[in-house]
Every structure is written in C-alpha cells, then in structure tokens.
Amino acid sequence: MEEAKGTVKHVVLAKFKDDITPEQIQELIKGYASLVNLIPSMKSFHWGTDVSAENLHQGFTHVFESTFESTEAVAEYVAHPNHVEYANLLLPTLEKVIIVDYKPSTVNF
C-alpha cells in the first residue's frame, strides 16, 4: 500500500428528512456530482447508500466522498459560489449531517 500524499478526502454522512422524496434525493445527488465540473479544486466525487449490517450507522443513509489535493483546495471549494449555492439547497433537506476531512495515510508511526 502506498500513502496518498497530499490528498484530502472530504466525507459527508447524511440522512435526508422524511419528507424529501426519492426523486428530490436523486436530483440533489446529481447536483452534488455536477460540482466536479464546476469547481476546479474538486478532483472526484463518489457516493453510495449505507449497506452496513453492524447497525452502527446511527441512522445515516448516504455517504458522499470527494477528493482534493490539499486542505487549501477544500477551502477554495467550500467558498466557491457554486458550492455555496448547492449547500444552500442541500443542507435544508437533511435531518442530520456530519462532514469530516482527512488525509488518508497508511500506518507509519
């Protein structure tokens, strides 16, 4: 395994509010994915629904993972007008959300 130096993963765990329809969720995910084409500092986007069986998901149902080349690149993304516009659409549809950024590393103590 090699260490991905510099890469920052931006991970969003989300649970949509009960009154948000599957069609609305689909549109919101498309909108999230479209940011890759609008914001140069965002390098990739993947998403998925929770398929865990351990019952430690605490109600979160969706994972969105995007990658950046540095924490500065994440900051550029967060401040980018297209992200701000999108976040203002997405956040009100969520019952709960957690967002963490981390630099994936193998163990090198």
Added chain:
Amino acid sequence: MEEAKGTVKHVVLAKFKDDITPEQIQELIKGYASLVNLIPSMKSFHWGTDVSAENLHQGFTHVFESTFESTEAVAEYVAHPNHVEYANLLLPTLEKVIIVDYKPSTVNF
C-alpha cells in the same frame, strides 16, 4: 471517472474517550492496520485525523477506511476472530462511533 464495481468501503468515524492517551491511540491504530495482514477479505486500510474547517464534524476526530470486494467480504471480516478481538479492544476506548459501508459510485441515474 470510472465506477469501482463491487468495491465496498467500510468507514468508521470515531472519537476517543478523554482518558485515552495519544500512545494508546497510536497502538490502537497500529492494531487496526495489522488486520489487513490477518484477514484476507480486508483489502486495504487508511486512516486520518479530521482536518476539516467547516465545523460540521460533530466532535469526531478520526476516520478509518477499509475496502472490501463485496458486502459478503465485509461480513466475513466482521465475524473474523481477529476482528472480534480487535473490536473488543477498540470499542470500549471510544466515546462515540459511526460505521457505514457503501459501494462508491459515480452518478449514473
């Protein structure tokens, strides 16, 4: 971007209890990483500390990401004696934890 067919990402968000020392955390992370060599169905392991600036991390400080080739492979891992032994060491040291599994996909509605 290509879709990673079949791959399942197993994502653990954790916050250690206040009385767990940095040395203990380091040993626990080493122990987590060592599972890759003990459990055949676990294909890779990366970790990192939260470096986000948006203040939506809800107190979580560590991310552990491992990959598997299927949900069945995750189930094998969860039931594996080395995982059970490790989970019994790790879980009591955590103030809170969320575990989600997802199949990373690009948008293909």
